[in-house]
Amino acid sequence: MAKARAMFAAEFFWPARSLLTGEISGNGGLLNASEFSAVTFVDRGCRLCARPLRDYYGAETDCVLCQGKPPVWDQARAAVVYYQISRPLILGLKYGGQRGALPIMANWMVQAARDLLVETDWLVPVPLHYTRLVKRGFNQAVWLAQPVATSAGTKLCIDGLVRSRATASQGGKTGKQRQQNVAGAFHVRPAKRRRLQRSVVTLVDDVLTTGSTVAACAGALKKAGVRKVNVLVFARVVTDKHNPI
């Protein structure tokens, strides 16, 4: 009762505001009703790459691209499609250091990956190179992995992977160029090798685009003896939201 009264008072003095517009949300949440309804959740994604699957896949779980060439990692889950609402949440986090959306983003990620989190021994965030970390001051993948770990009760190995080579931004590059850009850029931190060996790791990142970065990370983890590597991201980029494969 006292808690409910305190929450009512808090809402009166500090009403919840939309993370996107800063206006009072009106429902005590971090997004107003129209923003929430515009979020495209990945309700049914490809088991291997998390691309949303269209209805004609029937009972199939893997998209045509993965059936042709399975990824280096084992399975992937994404909470939302990278679009309208999810884009400003990610850009705000990545370039503005805005942590306000983290609880909601992490919550959606946990919902999307319940089955994978159950079998996960370690959550490992995709690392930034030291120079970029110093420049930015934080790693958004770590920021996402922390509340996911807390919420799911999964252990977190923040520095399991090292980005040993500074790479150019992946933006504006083709799939092949992205692959070459990150080839050999990651390795398992020697001090964490024994801990991760024979375990099931779920890599955490903000966005999954062509998958070159997580593929390079997964390759490094498997080379170090990790048994299984899953991928969990907040948003999945699809070429056309209205025409997923």
Ligand SMILES: [Zn+2]
């Ligand atoms: Zn797929």
